[in-house]
Amino acid sequence: MAKAASQIEMPVGVIVRKKPGITRWARWSWRAIAVLPGAGPAVWQELRREGDAVEYHAATLPLTLWADETEAYMVNLSDGQPSLYLVLRDELKGDVPLNAVLITASPFEGQDYADTGEEIVEKIPMTEGLIAWVRDFALKHHKDEVFIKRRRDKKRTDLVEDGKGDPRIRQASDVYRAPRRLVQ
Template sequence: MAKAANNCIEMPLGVVVRKSPGVTRWARWNWRAVAVLPGAGPADWTELRREGEAVEYHAATLPLVLWSSDAEAYMINLADGTPSIYLVLRESEAADRPLDAVLVTASPYEGQDYADTSDDIVEKIAMTPGLIAWVRDFALAHFEAEGFVKRKRDRKRVDLVEDGRGDARIRQESDVYRAPGRRVVQ
């Protein structure tokens, strides 16, 4: 397959975050990313719908950037049972919004990198069918499978035993494990 000319493409992606009552006294609210909106316009915690105490917000619209160098990661994501978008959220300093949406990515490797820190919340959101097709087309255009290369052993004989000699690369005529001798000073 011929390689595509562009090494990256971008699409605005809106993220929907649901706020529901917490189940313990230590967590008053439970925040979960529930959907993505491909091609969405700008938003800043716009309320979409309310069901009792549960509220869904269009939290933000972030650019989803696909890089040709990450094509293998996108292929692994697509091979998963549920291809997903990873949303990175951080606690906000501002009083008018509880969390800041920092990044959206289709790379499970990048999502894992952000999940390794305790500062970020990483949410996995199922891709829409159109988004799956868009990511798949890009990944197939840029993915190059690496061929298997069998490792060759060196020809050094490892069955020879030289007890007490230490490292064979270091010249030493005596036993390297012997107790140090006393030097007599005259």
């Protein structure tokens, strides 16, 4: 019996749209708008221009699905619009305006990158084919985790608590109060 692969990978091209900014502080507005499943390699290749707005095939990144992350994929698929999460960094290297670092189908991983505040995380709607590909993988590898309720220990809670608070405080009313120096 052959063991199922614990991961699968597909190259995914990312389409990024550049428009003039609406404030004087942001000259350009960058937004990931679409993905190209199975795309070939590209580095900021211009696809279309409409006035000042330009669409680029910014990068082709590997979309890797892991068997251990199926719970995250199931959460993503149950969303109203299943999406991929693109992580971009503003690194000012050469002619590349933004560096595409990662693309993932895990909303948990996307949230982890968004929490740092150093990267730009864009949510891109999945195509129907990608939804089916992720769903098939998730259903094949998903194992529900059994919830085990923790049982309380039998320790009595009505007994006197030793070691609580500062022993230098004579008052029983406020054991968490800091001791004061006596002024003479």
